[in-house]
Amino acid sequence: MIDIQSVSKSFVTRDADPVHALNAVSLEIYDNEFFTLLGPSGCGKTTLLRLIAGFEAPSSGAIRIAGSDVAALPPQKRPVNTVFQSYALFPHMSVAENVAFGLEMQNAPKALIDERVREALEMVRLEGFATRRPAQLSGGQQQRVAVARALAPKPSVLLLDEPLSALDLKLRKGMQSELKRLQRETGITFVLVTHDQEEALAMSDRIAVMRSGDVLQVGTPRDIYDNPQDRFVADFIGESNLLPGAALGRDPAKTIVVRPEHIVVSPVSDGAKGHATGAVSAITFLGSDTLYEVVLEEGAKLHSRSRGGSALATGDRVVVDWARHLERELAN
Amino acid sequence: MGPNRTWLLIAPAMLVIGVFMVLPLFLAVGYSFMTANPYGGVTAPATFDAYLQFLYQRDFDDSLVFSPSYALIILRSVYLAIATTIICLVLGLPVAWYIVCQTPERRRILLFAVTLPFWINTLIRTYCWILILRDEGLANGALRHAGIISDPLPLLYNDGSILLGLVYTFLPFMVLPIYSTLERIDPRLIEAAHDLYAGRAAVFRRIVWPLARPGALAGATLVFAPALGSFLAPDLLGGGKKLLIGSLIQMQFTSSRNWPFGAALSTVVTVVVLTVFVIRSRRVEEERR
Ligand SMILES: Nc1ncnc2c1ncn2[C@@H]1O[C@H](COP(=O)(O)OP(=O)(O)OP(=O)(O)O)[C@@H](O)[C@H]1O
Ligand SMILES: [Mg+2]
Numbered sequence: 001m002i003d004i005q006s007v008s009k010s011f012v013t014r015d016a017d018p019v020h021a022l023n024a025v026s027l028e029i030y031d032n033e034f035f036t037l038l039g040p041s042g043c044g045k046t047t048l049l050r051l052i053a054g055f056e057a058p059s060s061g062a063i064r065i066a067g068s069d070v071a072a073l074p075p076q077k078r079p080v081n082t083v084f085q086s087y088a089l090f091p092h093m094s095v096a097e098n099v100a101f102g103l104e105m106q107n108a109p110k111a112l113i114d115e116r117v118r119e120a121l122e123m124v125r126l127e128g129f130a131t132r133r134p135a136q137l138s139g140g141q142q143q144r145v146a147v148a149r150a151l152a153p154k155p156s157v158l159l160l161d162e163p164l165s166a167l168d169l170k171l172r173k174g175m176q177s178e179l180k181r182l183q184r185e186t187g188i189t190f191v192l193v194t195h196d197q198e199e200a201l202a203m204s205d206r207i208a209v210m211r212s213g214d215v216l217q218v219g220t221p222r223d224i225y226d227n228p229q230d231r232f233v234a235d236f237i238g239e240s241n242l243l244p245g246a247a248l249g250r251d252p253a254k255t256i257v258v259r260p261e262h263i264v265v266s267p268v269s270d271g272a273k274g275h276a277t278g279a280v281s282a283i284t285f286l287g288s289d290t291l292y293e294v295v296l297e298e299g300a301k302l303h304s305r306s307r308g309g310s311a312l313a314t315g316d317r318v319v320v321d322w323a324r325h326l327e328r329e330l331a332n
Numbered sequence: 333m334g335p336n337r338t339w340l341l342i343a344p345a346m347l348v349i350g351v352f353m354v355l356p357l358f359l360a361v362g363y364s365f366m367t368a369n370p371y372g373g374v375t376a377p378a379t380f381d382a383y384l385q386f387l388y389q390r391d392f393d394d395s396l397v398f399s400p401s402y403a404l405i406i407l408r409s410v411y412l413a414i415a416t417t418i419i420c421l422v423l424g425l426p427v428a429w430y431i432v433c434q435t436p437e438r439r440r441i442l443l444f445a446v447t448l449p450f451w452i453n454t455l456i457r458t459y460c461w462i463l464i465l466r467d468e469g470l471a472n473g474a475l476r477h478a479g480i481i482s483d484p485l486p487l488l489y490n491d492g493s494i495l496l497g498l499v500y501t502f503l504p505f506m507v508l509p510i511y512s513t514l515e516r517i518d519p520r521l522i523e524a525a526h527d528l529y530a531g532r533a534a535v536f537r538r539i540v541w542p543l544a545r546p547g548a549l550a551g552a553t554l555v556f557a558p559a560l561g562s563f564l565a566p567d568l569l570g571g572g573k574k575l576l577i578g579s580l581i582q583m584q585f586t587s588s589r590n591w592p593f594g595a596a597l598s599t600v601v602t603v604v605v606l607t608v609f610v611i612r613s614r615r616v617e618e619e620r621r
Contacts, residue, residue: 055523075527
């Protein structure tokens with residue numbers, strides 16, 4: 001659906017060196033896919049989205065949408081709609097007028113517009129709000145209007161720039177499943193931008209993890225979680241222990257990545273075997289789980305997360321162990 | 333905060349409005365119902381004469397004869413003020429839009445340029461236009477030099493030169509309020525409109541203009557009211573051949589020494605402006621609903 005071929009983008013600033021927001025990024029986004037761009041603040045997610053929407057032109061490289069190069073197309077000629085982070089609803093129009101705008105600009109017949117507006121508002125569960133102004137809506141409702149407005153013209157691709165970041169946790173969880181449902185019902189390709197890894201794992205078919213203008217890894221949430229190919233990805237997605245090889249008596253040029261939930265901590269007195277020994281330095285009770293912080297004899301620190309409580313106390317000498325197939329070995 | 337304290341807080345504003353706005357208005361209305369003192373000022377008794385003077389002339393035998401000349405002056409003044417407002421709007425909107433689209437530093441420079449004329453006395457600036465427009469002036473000189481004309485064009489002392497002077501004087505009052513509304517438009521709204529398939533014209537018609545309209549209306553009021561009462565440009569650039577209401581009012585308080593008639597004329601101008609203003613704010617309120 002969207003083919004991004006070694007796209008670079010530099011912003012020329014007057015007083016400083018040019019900012020390289022994207023470095024030769026290549027990505028392929030498939031039809032009917034829920035695709036997520038995940039990365040920390042400033043890594044170039046918004047820039048990539050704006051390039052796809054056409055608000056910005058790439059410094060080099062090509063973008064193809066549905067098979068055709070869109071370099072020469074302004075935003076109004078691309079089959080792509082955007083849900084802006086700040087919603088950007090038209091303040092002087094009612095909810096219904098906002099949703100109808102895209103269709104009106106396409107000169108759709110009045111009857112079709114009314115039909116689609118009703119449909120779109122139904123989809124986001126805002127049937128009773130058609131005549132309200134954006135200012136008279138809550139943040140979550142405004143967000144849904146923004147989604148309805150972008151969906152009403154039935155674009156091939158919907159771009160969403162951190163659409164949920166302004167919402168509180170409960171509303172965010174609710175909207176996550178709503179967006180997922182909308183994507184399935186409409187079959188439209190969604191490209192979501194977020195810096196929230198939990199959100200990305202929960203919603204996406206595939207994720208591209210980005211850092212400072214580079215795409216580090218693309219894959220399914222499982223794939224990225226289980227097989228991080230990079231220290232940064234391992235650290236950014238979920239919680240990880242990044243242990244220097246030397247701390248485990250292995251190749252010092254390698255880093256061993258283990259998830260806290262895969263590490264078993266048991267008292268030395270039990271006579272258990274493991275990869276290393278150390279002492280419990282902190283215990284945090286997390287409700288269903290307990291988090292242990294262990295300082296290894298070689299100085300490295302790791303976290304272990306296990307179901308329920310156990311008889312360990314701070315200061316206890318422990319053996320840490322995990323199944324070898326659950327760890328990943330990365331070059332430093 | 334108790335009601336007494338609230339009163340204290342708004343008292344200074346009320347005082348300023350009362351002394352500088354309401355009081356002169358009442359004085360003007362009051363004077364308009366008095367008899368003229370031939371040495372200036374007004375005397376008793378109270379009469380309607382000043383208002384009758386609009387449409388009738390008092391003949392030697394004290395009978396009233398219909399004479400529309402003053403009414404025509406008012407009509408012509410209103411017409412010129414409306415024309416000024418429209419031209420200022422047509423020129424001011426693109427100028428304001430252009431300024432908003434610049435980088436912050438260039439915006440500051442351009443805004444300064446817009447307000448630059450305020451730093452020079454209006455009288456001097458208006459005289460400069462005479463230097464430019466008169467038969468031996470810059471404009472005619474340049475045209476003759478370029479060989480486009482042989483005889484000077486009559487650029488000065490007509491409605492065109494009056495309009496030019498009025499537009500020149502009041503254009504900043506249109507540009508600035510429009511600029512301030514345009515500046516507050518979130519650029520993402522424009523991107524969103526483009527994203528939803530709107531071309532440039534549609535973005536202007538559906539997004540920019542509706543959001544800029546309050547500024548345009550404020551600008552229209554700021555231009556129309558003083559343009560209606562203005563006498564500098566009409567006197568100097570119009571040559572005083574055809575009177576406009578501003579000059580007429582001024583004359584009543586100086587050479588003609590007919591204060592009640594001057595006051596009556598001012599009252600009429602005020603009523604015209606207020607009417608426009610009320611209609612305008614009604615429409616704005618209707619749109620809100
Ligand atoms: N118009 C611009 N001019 C100059 N630099 C820019 C411009 N837009 C973005 N940048 C720079 O490009 C880099 C990437 O910015 P971008 O907005 O894409 O980040 P992001 O991943 O969306 O971050 P966030 O999560 O904070 O929104 C940043 O270093 C930013 O400062
Ligand atoms: Mg961003």
